[in-house]
Amino acid sequence: xxxxxxxxxxxxxxxxxxACKANKLKTKTVRNTLNPVWNETLTYCGITEEDMYRxxxx
Numbered sequence: 001x002x003x004x005x006x007x008x009x010x011x012x013x014x015x016x017x018x019a020c021k022a023n024k025l026k027t028k029t030v031r032n033t034l035n036p037v038w039n040e041t042l043t044y045c046g047i048t049e050e051d052m053y054r055x056x057x058x
Contacts, residue, residue, distance in 0.1 A: 006032045014058045
């Protein structure tokens with residue numbers, strides 16, 4: 001939070017298990033708000049349907 005009581009929030013997604021950079025995505029930052037709204041689609045590339053059954057989001 002800044003001195004005005006507002007924040008610059010964003011969301012980080014981690015696809016687990018896996019520690020590579022390709023498993024991490026981040027939304028755009030919504031500036032100066034305490035009630036952010038994201039209308040974004042984040043896409044992991046190279047993930048098979050079989051992988052999706054073994055992975056979770058954090």
